Amino acid sequence: MEEFLSTFIRAIFIDNMIFAYYLGMCSFFAISKNVKTSLGLGLTIVFILGVTVPINYLLEKYVLVEGALVWLDESFADTDLSFLSLILFITVIASFVQLAEMVIERFLPSLYASLGIFLPLLAVNCAILGGSLFMQQRAFPNIGTATVYGLGCGIGWLLAILGMAAISEKITYSNIPKPLRGLGIAFVITGLMGLGFMCFSGLKI
Template identity: 60%
Template sequence: MELVSLGIKSIFIENMIFAYFLGMCSFLAVSKKVSTAIGLGAAVIFVLSITVPINWLIQEYVLKEGALTWLGAGFGDINLEFLQFIMFIAIIAGMVQLVEMVVEKVSPALYGSLGIFLPLIAVNCSILGGSLFMVQRDYTIAEASVFGFGSGTGFALAIIALAAIREKLKYSNVPDGLKGLGITMLITGLMGIAFKSFIGIAI
């Protein structure tokens, strides 16, 4: 039940977009069409679901102080946490490269629609944020896996919902001063307030 609660919390209450404003560049740029938003959302779910548990293993068995004791007693005092950012980003970049190759092979149209924002998932702060939050909150491997999937799902839900609204805005009478990014930011703020309504819900 705790894992279910953590999953729902990471999707709705601690949503990467609406609670922490991480990954806003791709969120705003790729949310013009639902089809493109679904593609990016699926890619983010995959990358977060894979990289957060892998980075947990690296943190626990390679980076943190005493993690290398499995190599021998003489390695117990080694602390490699200063390499944390580099290692995490390297894992993320490798997974993003894999996603990019698969998307290009399976759906060239989606690959073209996502453009530069697909490889930029590697430097998307919501992806790195997932791994850093996992370390900060001292999750277990099971919690890290659920958190990674939930965070990716929350990002996908947010970007798909915004894309659906923006498609409808084409037929709306938006004031000239708010057209484009202005109305998008306003809608994002309102969606963030809506997601905050989940705070306090306990399972």
């Protein structure tokens, strides 16, 4: 339980996808102008990361790594399919993005219209793929840890875009210097928020 909590907290605050690795910035900047739309996209990313990271963990452990297919037959003991990991990870992610897109289009048409092209583009969102690649790199001991990590990454991304959207709405009527208006002030705010999240790196977990 302690390991799960540690992984969860680290994924949200210390290894935040936006503020620690700057992954998924295109949709982060494009959507973070409205809190409601940002919440919808953030929850979608929480769902996709929470589902695809453990599935890709199982693929990694029981199909891709050298000797993983030994459960089929002893003759596969030396088989190494790790070169397929990237394409299989993207396939799994694209499948669940398509599922999420169909559900949102059916039940939340206004959110679907607000997200536009950025919803199908989640299939190649570097934050979502990064979750699976970091999982692969860190070699988590079990699927529970991988699931907690995926959920933590998603929640961290959700907090980042919600914070950015809330600030963007607040400064709409602020007197911002002309050269900084739009994307310029967004970069400044993101940098300041990243510095704020760096404070969590001092946590002893």
